[in-house]
Amino acid sequence: MTSAVSLQKVSRHFGLVRAMDEVDLDVAPGEFFAMLGPSGSGKTTCLRLIAGFEQPTSGRIQIFGDAVEGIPPYRRNVNTVFQDYALFPHMNVRDNVAFSLMLKKLPKVLRIKAAEEALELVRLGGYGDRRPGQLSGGQRQRVALARAIVNKPKVLLLDEPLGALDLKLRESMQEELKALQKTLGITFIFVTHDQGEALSMADRVAVFNEGRVQQIGTPEEIYKRPQSRFVADFVGSSNVLDPEFVYWIVGEKRWASLRPEAIHVMAAGQSASRMTGTIISKSYLGPVIRLMIDLNGTKLHASVPSNDAVPAEGEKVTLGFAKDALHLMEATS
Amino acid sequence: MRSSEPRAPLGLAFAATAGLLFMLLPLALIFLYAFSTEERTYQWPPPGLTLKWFAVTWGRVDVWQALTLSVQVASISTLLALILGTLCAAAVSGTKFFGRETISLLVILPIALPGIITGISLRSAFNLMEIPFSFWTIILGHATFCIVVVYNNAVARFRRLHGSMVEAAMDLGANSFQTFRHVILPNLGTALLAGGMLAFALSFDEVIVTTFTAGQQQTLPIWMLEELVRPRQRPVTNVVAMVVVVVTFLPILAAFYLSRGGEQTVSGMGK
Amino acid sequence: MTALAEAGAILPSRGGIVGALSDLFWRRPKLLVFLMVLPALLWLGIVYVGSLFALLLQSFFYIDDFSGLIVHEFSLRTYAELFRAQNLDIIIRTVSMAAVVTVASAIVAFPVAYWAARYARGPWKAVFYLGIMLPLWASYLVKVYAWKLILAKEGILNWLFEQLHITFLLDWWLSLPLIGGNSLSISYTGTFLVFLYVWMPYMILPIQAAIERVPTNLLDASADLGATPRQTFWKVIFPLALPGIIAGSIFTFSLTLGDYIIPQIVGNSQFFIGQAVYSHQGTAGNIPLAAAFTVVPIVIMVLYLWGAKRAGAFDAL
Numbered sequence: 001m002t003s004a005v006s007l008q009k010v011s012r013h014f015g016l017v018r019a020m021d022e023v024d025l026d027v028a029p030g031e032f033f034a035m036l037g038p039s040g041s042g043k044t045t046c047l048r049l050i051a052g053f054e055q056p057t058s059g060r061i062q063i064f065g066d067a068v069e070g071i072p073p074y075r076r077n078v079n080t081v082f083q084d085y086a087l088f089p090h091m092n093v094r095d096n097v098a099f100s101l102m103l104k105k106l107p108k109v110l111r112i113k114a115a116e117e118a119l120e121l122v123r124l125g126g127y128g129d130r131r132p133g134q135l136s137g138g139q140r141q142r143v144a145l146a147r148a149i150v151n152k153p154k155v156l157l158l159d160e161p162l163g164a165l166d167l168k169l170r171e172s173m174q175e176e177l178k179a180l181q182k183t184l185g186i187t188f189i190f191v192t193h194d195q196g197e198a199l200s201m202a203d204r205v206a207v208f209n210e211g212r213v214q215q216i217g218t219p220e221e222i223y224k225r226p227q228s229r230f231v232a233d234f235v236g237s238s239n240v241l242d243p244e245f246v247y248w249i250v251g252e253k254r255w256a257s258l259r260p261e262a263i264h265v266m267a268a269g270q271s272a273s274r275m276t277g278t279i280i281s282k283s284y285l286g287p288v289i290r291l292m293i294d295l296n297g298t299k300l301h302a303s304v305p306s307n308d309a310v311p312a313e314g315e316k317v318t319l320g321f322a323k324d325a326l327h328l329m330e331a332t333s
Numbered sequence: 334m335r336s337s338e339p340r341a342p343l344g345l346a347f348a349a350t351a352g353l354l355f356m357l358l359p360l361a362l363i364f365l366y367a368f369s370t371e372e373r374t375y376q377w378p379p380p381g382l383t384l385k386w387f388a389v390t391w392g393r394v395d396v397w398q399a400l401t402l403s404v405q406v407a408s409i410s411t412l413l414a415l416i417l418g419t420l421c422a423a424a425v426s427g428t429k430f431f432g433r434e435t436i437s438l439l440v441i442l443p444i445a446l447p448g449i450i451t452g453i454s455l456r457s458a459f460n461l462m463e464i465p466f467s468f469w470t471i472i473l474g475h476a477t478f479c480i481v482v483v484y485n486n487a488v489a490r491f492r493r494l495h496g497s498m499v500e501a502a503m504d505l506g507a508n509s510f511q512t513f514r515h516v517i518l519p520n521l522g523t524a525l526l527a528g529g530m531l532a533f534a535l536s537f538d539e540v541i542v543t544t545f546t547a548g549q550q551q552t553l554p555i556w557m558l559e560e561l562v563r564p565r566q567r568p569v570t571n572v573v574a575m576v577v578v579v580v581t582f583l584p585i586l587a588a589f590y591l592s593r594g595g596e597q598t599v600s601g602m603g604k
Numbered sequence: 605m606t607a608l609a610e611a612g613a614i615l616p617s618r619g620g621i622v623g624a625l626s627d628l629f630w631r632r633p634k635l636l637v638f639l640m641v642l643p644a645l646l647w648l649g650i651v652y653v654g655s656l657f658a659l660l661l662q663s664f665f666y667i668d669d670f671s672g673l674i675v676h677e678f679s680l681r682t683y684a685e686l687f688r689a690q691n692l693d694i695i696i697r698t699v700s701m702a703a704v705v706t707v708a709s710a711i712v713a714f715p716v717a718y719w720a721a722r723y724a725r726g727p728w729k730a731v732f733y734l735g736i737m738l739p740l741w742a743s744y745l746v747k748v749y750a751w752k753l754i755l756a757k758e759g760i761l762n763w764l765f766e767q768l769h770i771t772f773l774l775d776w777w778l779s780l781p782l783i784g785g786n787s788l789s790i791s792y793t794g795t796f797l798v799f800l801y802v803w804m805p806y807m808i809l810p811i812q813a814a815i816e817r818v819p820t821n822l823l824d825a826s827a828d829l830g831a832t833p834r835q836t837f838w839k840v841i842f843p844l845a846l847p848g849i850i851a852g853s854i855f856t857f858s859l860t861l862g863d864y865i866i867p868q869i870v871g872n873s874q875f876f877i878g879q880a881v882y883s884h885q886g887t888a889g890n891i892p893l894a895a896a897f898t899v900v901p902i903v904i905m906v907l908y909l910w911g912a913k914r915a916g917a918f919d920a921l
Contacts, residue, residue: 053500055631063613072630073503074511075615086501090519099515100505147505154613342833345723348715353732355712356739359750359801362760366753375756377763417644424640436641439648445854446905447862449878450659450898451652453885457662457895458655477652480644506615508626509636531741538743541865544882557745561752561869574746585741589734 002065004029004155004187005050010059012045019045021211022059029064032181032188034198037208038234043191046208047157050189051080064154079148080157083164085140087132087147093119094128097147118146121180138169149184158190162197174201195235199223207231224259225327232257232329239300246328255329262325263302265291268316275319282313293317360578367575372568386568396573399556406468406552407536410475414532415525417476418483423517426491443478451478452545459546466548474546475539479532486528487521494520530584538581553577663895674892682892686900691880695900698877701792702860705799706853709807712800713852714845717811736812740805748869751798755789755870762788785872795871799860806855814848815841850912857908861901877901
């Protein structure tokens with residue numbers, strides 16, 4: 001089966017800056033694919049290359065098997081939801097949504113019908129006559145979405161689509177986007193710097209750093225089996241353990257990651273474990289309590305259910321965790 | 334804590350009011366003199382008021398000729414400035430390229446340097462190349478300093494246009510020309526109108542460069558200059574002065590309404 | 605959405621030659637930028653800079669004293685002529701006038717700009733805006749004409765002095781050397797007043813822009829830290845408004861330097877640089893000297909702009 005989007009050794013250099021460096025990527029048709037990374041990691045550049053706003057310095061990009069080098073954005077059957085929505089302020093909502101149909105010279109009646117349907121789909125039926133300036137941030141976001149899907153593109157690109165919304169709205173939009181993608185069956189590729197968003201929404205995630213793809217996998221793989229220190233550190237809040245420490249525990253000189261929730265914290269002396277440390281700080285996060293523990297100079301985060309009895313700051317505790325919770329990564333570098 | 338809208342000190346209120354009156358009263362005087370019955374002097378207070386001079390001025394062929402020439406020159410200069418200024422503004426604000434600063438400087442130079450320099454440069458260039466003075470030599474000078482007005486207005490508007498809007502249009506299937514027609518032009522509309530009207534006002538009023546680039550033709554300002562240096566028909570001059578004030582005010586008022594809530598489009602101009 | 609047929613990942617090119625051209629612009633964005641800049645660049649480059657350059661070139665020629673013809677040879681002789689007493693006088697006179705006009709317009713403009721920026725609210729904002737814009741954009745000649753009316757012997761100013769029985773004050777002023785004269789309309793005082801009136805709006809706008817950019821909470825902070833209003837003004841507002849004043853002074857200074865109409869209509873018969881340029885290129889036919897004279901304001905303005913740029917005045921334009 002051909003990939004929806006396929007990148008082979010794609011690089012994009014701006015002078016000496018390597019925004020993207022030899023990236024390989026395959027997105028399956030109908031997939032909800034996330035590109036995750038800190039700002040400047042190359043994820044947005046990657047999106048812009050697929051949309052056609054920029055051209056690669058080297059490498060090949062294919063969309064559903066067709067090479068798109070030299071094809072301008074207006075000839076790619078790919079649409080984008082922009083981070084700042086980029087709605088046209090001089091048109092009402094309906095004309096915004098019907099813009100691409102107008103360019104295709106679709107008869108006016110069909111144009112309006114299609115636009116209304118798309119607005120209905122993002123639950124903005126009846127807003128057609130308003131101007132973008134009269135809408136709230138969340139509504140504008142939906143208009144941008146309707147405008148991008150009215151054409152039924154082969155691939156929908158979303159650039160930090162929820163970045164400008166507040167927390168509550170973001171959560172409900174996450175659900176909606178997922179449902180929308182199921183309804184339409186279009187391949188979604190979205191860019192985010194929020195690991196929670198990426199993990200909860202995507203079928204697969206590509207983690208970007210410094211212009212390179214660090215790891216591609218399902219959210220579970222990324223979360224539980226990070227392949228590098230960067231992924232372990234960036235995705236969630238794993239403890240990244242240095243090779244010396246890991247050697248002391250398992251006798252192998254490799255970096256390892258350890259999830260905070262995998263650590264059992266017991267009052268000192270309750271276990272035979274030789275890992276005894278001191279609680280440095282303690283913060284209450286609702287369902288869990290987050291502890292920072294000093295273990296012979298190594299600082300570890302642990303999170304324990306908040307209904308457990310938790311020792312106070314400064315107290316000595318003994319730590320324990322299952323051997324397989326310790327995920328070994330690359331060797332010393 | 335002081336309140337966010339403190340009362341102004343009395344001295345400041347006085348100085349500001351005085352300054353504003355200093356600027357506006359002389360213009361008000363122009364309006365009054367147009368109705369004065371006095372023919373030979375600038376006598377104050379006017380001995381009487383009359384509408385007679387409006388009729389006399391209406392019948393003057395030389396005034397009409399000068400006015401027609403001024404309107405023609407201003408229209409064509411504005412059109413040229415609109416095309417050149419908008420294209421240049423689009424290029425400068427759309428991208429970063431080598432020499433960008435130089436182009437901004439080049440556009441602003443004709444108003445940054447005194448008008449007399451523009452004037453004498455053009456005149457000596459025409460002489461060197463043996464180009465006879467004509468309608469078109471006036472246009473050549475006027476369009477040069479009108480470009481900057483359009484350019485400034487357009488650049489300010491481009492700055493407010495989100496860069497991603499052009500990308501959005503292309504993403505939705507519009508090629509470069511369709512993007513220009515359906516997205517850029519509608520958003521630029523009022524800025525261009527404001528810039529165009531200001532360019533018109535600037536050209537309509539210009540005298541310093543024109544004295545160097547016009548041959549025997551008289552634009553309205555040249556006609557007025559003659560009257561100022563050698564007053565022959567003071568009442569007619571009074572009426573023409575008033576009409577000129579009104580004609581230049583209308584575009585300013587219109588530009589003000591068009592650009593309200595936006596950036597100050599009419600500021601930062603020179604002659 | 606049902607109306608659309610299932611399409612491939614790449615849509616066919618539309619619009620023939622227009623579409624092809626658009627594709628080309630996308631592939632070569634620099635070509636598009638170049639094409640857009642080209643007309644203005646050619647216009648300004650050839651018409652304006654070309655003429656300017658030709659003029660500067662001529663300032664290095666000189667007039668043969670016997671034949672009165674222009675000698676097309678490189679020489680600094682014409683520049684040396686600038687330093688003759690009579691020409692030096694013209695330069696000093698013009699620069700002094702420009703300086704006095706600049707300082708005076710800064711003083712008159714500041715309160716207006718400050719009020720417009722800080723206190724004018726609602727409809728007053730519009731009144732101030734138009735009150736500044738209308739004089740700025742009103743016809744230059746009409747403004748000069750208005751002052752001819754005001755300063756005339758039978759005009760409103762003399763009438764006003766008479767009504768207030770203070771004509772002796774005016775006579776005393778006019779009897780002063782240098783700034784005085786036979787009447788207001790043929791004295792430097794008159795010339796100065798017209799210059800001040802005509803160029804002052806150019807001073808107000810940049811100052812207003814600079815003051816508007818000072819956040820109000822900065823003033824609150826200053827007051828909160830114990831500054832008196834006077835201290836707040838001199839220590840906070842004035843330094844922040846200074847780039848605006850310098851930006852405005854560029855206009856008033858440059859415009860006064862280059863003007864030749866105002867001193868011709870209101871003033872005594874002593875030349876300013878603009879008049880010298882005008883008469884040398886016109887009746888006298890001494891283009892080289894006229895060109896050399898235009899170099900004076902250019903050099904002064906280049907130095908001035910360089911200084912202003914270092915003071916950060918361009919951000920206030």
